[in-house]
Amino acid sequence: MSVLKVDSVVMQFGGVVAVNNLNIEVEKGHIQALIGPNGAGKTTAFNVITGVYTPTKGNVYLNNEKITGLTPDKIAMKGIARTFQNIRLFKNLTVLDNILIANHLHVKSNFISSTLRLPWSKAEERHMREKSEMLLNKLGLLHLKNEIANSLPYGEQRKLEIARALATDAKLLLLDEPAAGMNPHETMALSNFIHTIRDEFELTIFMIEHHMDLVMEISDKIYVLDFGQLIAEGTADEVKNNPRVIEAYLGVEEDAEN
Numbered sequence: 001m002s003v004l005k006v007d008s009v010v011m012q013f014g015g016v017v018a019v020n021n022l023n024i025e026v027e028k029g030h031i032q033a034l035i036g037p038n039g040a041g042k043t044t045a046f047n048v049i050t051g052v053y054t055p056t057k058g059n060v061y062l063n064n065e066k067i068t069g070l071t072p073d074k075i076a077m078k079g080i081a082r083t084f085q086n087i088r089l090f091k092n093l094t095v096l097d098n099i100l101i102a103n104h105l106h107v108k109s110n111f112i113s114s115t116l117r118l119p120w121s122k123a124e125e126r127h128m129r130e131k132s133e134m135l136l137n138k139l140g141l142l143h144l145k146n147e148i149a150n151s152l153p154y155g156e157q158r159k160l161e162i163a164r165a166l167a168t169d170a171k172l173l174l175l176d177e178p179a180a181g182m183n184p185h186e187t188m189a190l191s192n193f194i195h196t197i198r199d200e201f202e203l204t205i206f207m208i209e210h211h212m213d214l215v216m217e218i219s220d221k222i223y224v225l226d227f228g229q230l231i232a233e234g235t236a237d238e239v240k241n242n243p244r245v246i247e248a249y250l251g252v253e254e255d256a257e258n
């Protein structure tokens with residue numbers, strides 16, 4: 001069953017067609033990847049899926065429900081969480097506070113009751129704290145709960161960003177270049193981490209990534225974009241031997257040398 005379906009999506013900015021007739025299906029429990037050279041339209045695709053942009057044409061479905069045009073917060077409430085290319089944490093807050101803030105998305109108490117600190121609201125706060133600590137524990141971050149986010153090593157900040165995304169109880173996790181800036185050792189640890197959280201939280205994961213070793217090793221299916229168009233889709237072996245994919249990437253290398 002597909003958790004996410006991108007159906008004939010076009011995203012145009014003035015004269016620029018950033019994404020052209022995009023069709024993607026992400027299967028439940030899979031780890032799938034979206035790759036392509038710089039400017040291919042990957043982030044735009046994520047922005048359409050998460051409601052940052054309403055597509056010029058086409059639709060997005062989450063568990064067969066149309067979510068096209070919903071605001072990002074509504075889409076988050078429906079169960080899609082994401083991380084960003086550049087880590088977005090509350091850098092001066094503690095690890096635990098970063099998770100607590102994300103948890104607020106799912107707090108049921110209304111503004112007045114929490115402002116007045118009514119007893120059941122306090123109970124809810126306690127429950128949220130316990131839940132956040134449990135999450136940090138599962139992700140191996142509990143010992144860091146009182147550390148300031150900014151003081152963590154880079155790899156741990158990435159993990160915290162993922163933890164924060166999971167605090168919303170999402171079942172579909174979109175990761176935008178999770179291995180950006182990581183060395184091979186950190187990338188390998190991240191690969192294990194992604195597998196572990198997929199199993200532990202019964203997630204479906206869709207990621208944009210430039211580290212090809214990670215993509216090839218981790219992905220059940222890979223989609224390749226070039227100039228806004230899908231040029232290939234399939235398993236790692238299918239994609240890496242596809243002449244159009246080789247051409248798209250070689251073209252980039254030649255450009256880089258010039």
Ligand SMILES: Nc1ncnc2c1ncn2[C@@H]1O[C@H](COP(=O)(O)OP(=O)(O)OP(=O)(O)O)[C@@H](O)[C@H]1O
Pocket residue numbers: 013016017018036037038039040041042043044045
């Ligand atoms: N808000 C916008 N307004 C105008 N053009 C945009 C906008 N967002 C993206 N684009 C253009 O759409 C195209 C695709 O950009 P996008 O950022 O989606 O590519 P990408 O594959 O994510 O690239 P990278 O790997 O470098 O992050 C580019 O030509 C970009 O300049």
